[in-house]
Amino acid sequence: MASAPLAISPEVRAAVDAGQPVLALESTIFTHGLPRPRNLEVATEAENRVRSLGVVPATIGVVDGVPTVGLSPAEIKHLSTADGVVKASLRDLAVAAVKGLSAGTTVAATAYLAHLAGVRVFSTGGLGGVHRRAQETFDESADLGTLAxxxxxxVSAGVKSILDIPLTLERLESLNLAVVGYRTTDYPGFYISDSGYDIEYSVSSPDEIARVSSVRDGLGISSTLLVANPVPEDLQLDTELHDDVLAxxxxxxxxxxxxxxxTTPFLxxxxxxxTGGRSLDVNVAVYRGNVELGAQIALALSAVSSAV
Incomplete structure (x- = not known):
């Protein structure tokens, strides 16, 4: 049986083979997360910012049935503007390939394809998690099991506050997914910098994150290191407004x-x-911050690997 097609751009392939820093970026933020034309502006800005830091961007999506690591500008524009682009999680990739669909990839699908291509760092906005009333519905994002x-x-800003954050943190522990806060032990709630729940460890720099990742690999631990990067307080959604609107x-x-x-798209x-569109502004601010930190981690991880 023939293997499923996977396209890796020559730039990404060369950078991975040479041990140069590469940062994976998801596509659902511009296929489903943001309105047009802001979606394309944000996607293009993210790629440009990563390049300006000396890192190769690897935006990931599915183009006409082909899972692609390192979308070209034309492909990003196509996914940003074409009608009929679907959202693909890991379970959907084979179906999308056979049916020739174009798709934005979720965290689970993006992470999986990044790993296949040898990309080690991935920046997203917010993770999927355990939904409220999951004790009755068993509604839990595929992101968690895949990242395990x-x-x-x-790198993410935690999980969106519409989810059940304490249950999500319990599941992360059960799945052996290590969580570190970037210069904080307050677990972020995406729109807000502090969800009200704490995590055990903080890390102070991209270099420290790279060292943790390197030691994890040396120990043969195969789960993702989750870096919780809170949105700056001056950019977060007003907490009183957030709590009122969420309720x-x-x-x-x-x-x-x-x-x-x-449930999620409704909420x-x-x-x-x-919020008069303010939540979208926070979404973009979150993503910018995570892309910046992810690029810095990719640089640090490349340096650590070169020194071994």
């Missing part, structure tokens, strides 16, 4: 009988409307 099997470094969003979802995979759309 991949020896990557993933009303959850009540509205209950009132309208929204459940399952419809996020509610947050956007009721």
């Amino acid at each position: 099997t991949l020896p990557l470094v993933v 009303r969003a959850l009540a509205a979802a209950e009132e309208h009988g929204v459940s399952g995979h419809d 996020l759309d509610f947050m956007q409307r009721e």
Whole structure:
């Protein structure tokens, strides 16, 4: 049986083979997370910023059925503007390939494809996690189980506050996913810098993160190191506004009988409307900060590897 096609751009392949720093970037933020034309602007800005720091960007998506690591500018524009682009998690990649679909890749799919290509660091906005009432619905993101099997470094601003954060932290522990806060032990809640829950360890620099990753690899531990990078307080969503809108969003979802995979888009759309678009601005600020830190970690990890 023929293996599924995987396209790796010549630039990304050469950088990985040479041990140069590469940063994986997801595509769902510009296929499904942001409105047009801001989505393309953010995607292009992220790539340019990574390059300006001396790191090769590897934006990942599916183009006409081909999982691609290192999308070209034309491919990013296509996924940003074309109608009919779907969202693909890891379970969807083979189906999308056979059907010739174009897709934005979720954290799970992006992480998996990055690992196949030899890319070790990945920046995203927020992780998927355990949903509220998961004790009854078993609703848990595929991100968690996938990251538990991949020896990557993933930078995020925690999980979105619409999820069940304490249950998510419990699952991360059960899955042996190490979580470190970047210069904090406050676990971020994506839109806000402090979710109200603590984590055990903080790290002070990209170099320290690279050393932790290197020791993990030496011990043969195959799970992802999660770096929780909070949005700066001056850029976060006003906490009182956040709490008020979130409470009303959850009540509205209950009132309208929204459940399952419809819950997250319903709640996020509610947050956007009721904050006058401010939640989208925070989303972009979060992503910018994570891309910046991810590039710095890729540089540090490349230096650590070269010194071994």
